[in-house]
Amino acid sequence: MKLENRQQVEDFVRGCTFFGTGGGGLPENGIDSLMAALNDGHEIGWVDAESIPDDAMSVCPFLMGSIAPHTEDTIKEMSSYGMTDETSVNPERDRMSKAIGELEEYTKQKFDVIVPIELAGANASAAIAAGAQRGMVTVDGDYTGRAIPEIVQITYNYDGHKLAPIASVDEWGNVCIIKNAINPRTTEHLGKLISVAGYGLAGQAGMALEASKMKKTVIKNTLSESYEAGKLLREAKEAGKDFVQELMTFLGGYVIGRGVIVEKDDRDTDGYYWGTYTVDCGEEELKVWFKNENHVLWKNGSPYITSPDLICAIDTDTGEPVPNPSSYEGQNVAIVALACKDEQKNSTLLTPRYFGFDIDHVPIDSVIKER
Template sequence: MATKKLTNIQEATDFVRGCTFYATGGGGLPENGIESLMSEINEKGFVQITDISEIPDDAVAVCPFLMGSIAPHDEATLKEMAGFGFIDGVNKEKARLAKAIQELEAYTGVKTTVVVPIELAGANTSGPISAGSSLGMMAVDGDYCGRAIPEILQITPYLYDRKWLPVASVDEWDNVCIIKKATNLRVVERIGKLISAGAYGLAGQAGFIMSGKELKETVIAGTLSKSYELGKFIREAQEAHLDHIPQKIAEKVGGWVLAEGKRTDFEDEDRIGYYWGTTTIQSDAGDEYKIWFKNENHVCWKNGEPFVSSPDLICVVDRHTGEPIPNPKMRQAQEVAIIVLPCDERLRQDKIKKVLDPQYFGFEDISYVPVEERMK
């Protein structure tokens, strides 16, 4: 797709809606993504997404990302936060990410010119490209995993052994940290999550500096324009009052409607920078589906038997409108549909699959089976 400009609230909302679908329940809150985009659109008139072919080989790319849990805060947590002086936030998500880029540049002495989102997500795609726009940078039409993921080693820079350090971090309260050295990328993930947990939410972080040439070899291209087109497709289906919107979405994305029914239970907890839980759905056909999530949906059981898992995508939408439902809003959801679809082929390569399949998440008796084999 040619370079695209988002210029108004409808285009921003369509973009965020599509990204939220591919986020499989995680990736931040859609309203925050819309806020990030609109703050930039209101200031300069647009947010631009640049086709990969227009990125020079000698460009310098950086990956800004939101790190941490999106679990809602209860009264006890808010009281605890107040004890640290965490009452009125200083930085909204776009500002955290922009400041993280600036802190990384100041530390390394490297001027970056292109931002690339780490994932597709309601907040964690819009925030990075808006932050880049605010700094006069290009935002590439692509990301590093084609979905959302809970850990930064589950991305293509890990597959291609790209340099990940240093990482700069700026949280809502303007605390600044630099991760200068770490044993491996999983340790970077752990330190980053502990930093965000210390701030009781999402920290803006930035790392993975690489050349434009390396970016072109690493990025999953075209995913941002694809997300925009999907979000627009869902809105137009809603406006036309179409029936069976989940089925139409599944056909659009090359997936399947696994089930439609009612959400009957929802359990969640905030644990060390991650949002964990299980959603239970009773289908119209009488089957029970349980979806386990760690930020994003990763394992789905049908009547007690494992059925679909990461790295493939497990997405939950409103069965009537097709609106994607992030996990923090699942408790309010009633009638839903489960849509499953294959991941990008790079996530099925052993190096990434081993850190994104059920066994990596502790389900040692569950082996990954490609979703297209399950849905035969």
């Protein structure tokens, strides 16, 4: 499929933002990435996995780091290191593109195919744009089927493939190579620490893999699904329909509650954006905990829905999915949830216990049936 105009770009980014479950960067940055590539004359879109030759080489570019807004104190500290608006040289798409180039130079390997690491408004879009800039095709799929805070939580890692080497290029032009790491979680930690030094999202590229193996690991057709979901959400709102319910019917998900955000607590620590927000739904209260993405939902004080299933917020005034950095007290939202992809269902790396909670994950379909 090709994205040929701004509306198609916005529909795609909207769908990716929804599947991003609150994380994965800001949709406006994703739109900027794709529109810049489109305006430069590049072809934007994706191809079916089976159309890619088995001997092609794939690479996974991604944004690594915290999605938290910068505070005034952080901006002052950044300035002391010479990191200001005036010294910013790499928008998100360029960080990824340059990271691919750095990895090609380090590995002496030419890459042909882009595999997005996750579905997210900024992350997936910038990956596609970076590939388009370099004349590469993007596969219709990703390694997660949602967005995630750590690169260990992807099918590529589940299948035993080595994450490193990874090249990193940040907004300011700092370049690093993670040559090797003792295990996948250390690879994640090193990547996050590099991003912390740049005060935001670094563009990184790694997970090189022959297409014959990539086809067995990628979760297929998720980019097309994201486009269709984003388009449906817009069209349902334009038609005056209950766009929240329309989307859940289309995806087989559930509307958990509708209300207003009455409290939000957040912090930017260790390269992640952490926090909670509480939604007053009248007779019910919902509370969401996030680490970049939403991972635990409590209903009236009791654990209800958890990762790896998807917990998402939709602004009921605008009809747009809500990234966590953009949520605010007083915002009218619907909290919805749906089952994760089959490839995530047996993961122990995306459950509440992995995040330190004494909570067992119960699949959402079982939770709703018991209600």
